[in-house]
Amino acid sequence: MKKFVGGVLLWSAVCVPAVWAQKTAVQSIEEYRAMLQDGNPADLFEAKGEDLWKQKRGPKALTLEQCDLGKGPGVVKGAFTELPRYFADTKRVQDLESRLLSCMETLQGFNAADIAKTAFDKGEQKTLTALATWISAESKGTKFNLSQAYPEERSFYEVGKRLFFQRGGPHDFSCASCHGQDEKRIRLQDLPNLTKNPGDGVGFAAWPAYRVSNGQMWGMQQRLNDCYRQQRFPYPGFGSDATVALAVYLGVNSQGSVSVAPAIKR
Amino acid sequence: MKKNSKTILAIGLSVLAVVGCANLPSTASLDQLTADIVKTSFRDEGIVKASVLDTDETNRLCSAADVAGKPLDEETARALEAKNLKSIHWPSDGKYLGDWKEGEKIAQNGRGLTWSDDAKTVNGGNCYNCHQIDKKEISFGTIGPSLYNYGKIRGVSDPSSPDAKLMVEYTWGRIWNSKAYNACSNMPRAGHMGILNEKQVRDLVALLLDPKSPVNQ
Numbered sequence: 001m002k003k004f005v006g007g008v009l010l011w012s013a014v015c016v017p018a019v020w021a022q023k024t025a026v027q028s029i030e031e032y033r034a035m036l037q038d039g040n041p042a043d044l045f046e047a048k049g050e051d052l053w054k055q056k057r058g059p060k061a062l063t064l065e066q067c068d069l070g071k072g073p074g075v076v077k078g079a080f081t082e083l084p085r086y087f088a089d090t091k092r093v094q095d096l097e098s099r100l101l102s103c104m105e106t107l108q109g110f111n112a113a114d115i116a117k118t119a120f121d122k123g124e125q126k127t128l129t130a131l132a133t134w135i136s137a138e139s140k141g142t143k144f145n146l147s148q149a150y151p152e153e154r155s156f157y158e159v160g161k162r163l164f165f166q167r168g169g170p171h172d173f174s175c176a177s178c179h180g181q182d183e184k185r186i187r188l189q190d191l192p193n194l195t196k197n198p199g200d201g202v203g204f205a206a207w208p209a210y211r212v213s214n215g216q217m218w219g220m221q222q223r224l225n226d227c228y229r230q231q232r233f234p235y236p237g238f239g240s241d242a243t244v245a246l247a248v249y250l251g252v253n254s255q256g257s258v259s260v261a262p263a264i265k266r
Numbered sequence: 267m268k269k270n271s272k273t274i275l276a277i278g279l280s281v282l283a284v285v286g287c288a289n290l291p292s293t294a295s296l297d298q299l300t301a302d303i304v305k306t307s308f309r310d311e312g313i314v315k316a317s318v319l320d321t322d323e324t325n326r327l328c329s330a331a332d333v334a335g336k337p338l339d340e341e342t343a344r345a346l347e348a349k350n351l352k353s354i355h356w357p358s359d360g361k362y363l364g365d366w367k368e369g370e371k372i373a374q375n376g377r378g379l380t381w382s383d384d385a386k387t388v389n390g391g392n393c394y395n396c397h398q399i400d401k402k403e404i405s406f407g408t409i410g411p412s413l414y415n416y417g418k419i420r421g422v423s424d425p426s427s428p429d430a431k432l433m434v435e436y437t438w439g440r441i442w443n444s445k446a447y448n449a450c451s452n453m454p455r456a457g458h459m460g461i462l463n464e465k466q467v468r469d470l471v472a473l474l475l476d477p478k479s480p481v482n483q
Binding site: 161173191236240242 | 395
């Protein structure tokens, strides 16, 4: 962003009449971004998520307090920044949201497949978003440290890498079309380079996040889903292996970067 | 979905057992695992069919080169470019330049062909997402080079003159099928893939080459 303002200043030396309009537009964007840092409505989702974790819910009327997010039943602190990982009970590599779905099925008796098919802002998907927000907040400030100990985890990294570079659809886009180089923008939006560690609180380390532009709280699953939408790809199933493998690639690349989730975005 | 995942992991594990490698299965088996995961993970939604991922040789080879972290070898790249060049549809009436004002609208428009668009959505060119074009538009992306003064810099003062012929044709070709000039270009093949029609491409060529276009002021 700083760079961009610099560019406009440089411009102003060359092209005087247009300067005021440009400066004003850039300034208001800066102001808007500064304003966003004032308060994060993600707090509300966080509080709701903590409640939902402890509430007796579902056909079995049980809480999620025995859910194993990877560090043992009921351990929430520090779990988020080690996901996705391999789980021996499901024999799958799972991210936070697909793992929560398993817990809701096994502990509470919900139908995971039905919830996976539900639209993001509806029904139990809202529960998942709130839970993911709270669970991520419990690891705020810790560093990403994904396991690559299991062969399944190493394979998923390699699959995720292939998905990241997969060109397709009518526009030939891959994730790398936008996120494969340093210091690039789409319109005015800065793009992190996700082929390596993009830095603390950037890219993988910034979701779940509250999106001011549409007033929605998004988990990583929804973030990836919307990337694929804009990429003109077909619809990736919620918690599908493709989304989890991609998350493994992004998460392992982000090794050591500090999570700021739940974040706030434009 | 769960069943599928288990099957895929089972395949992955059996691959591991066969290869017997301490670290990773072979590249070919990881490619196969990826293809299987793509098959079970993506589905049709709205106007977007899962089959849009059954892509062509150009994309397949470029993706593989990206994964390997090595550019295509010269020979392969030139062969792909030749194939893409051959497929370019040149203007049926020999008219390359349309209306730059319409071209600007197409350049601004980033809509179309997502699962939240409908079949009636007029596709945009997405040009400003990646390129600077008219200097008055400050909201432009930087993935592609700046196109401000595109025609002027290339010395096109009269697009209908014989001197300008090569540049006019190149500009059409580049928009129609960018991979004809750079096999693994990041730029979509707007005409070739049916994103834009002949009239829209004509209007974009005018935006870039018409001496009256704001691009060339």
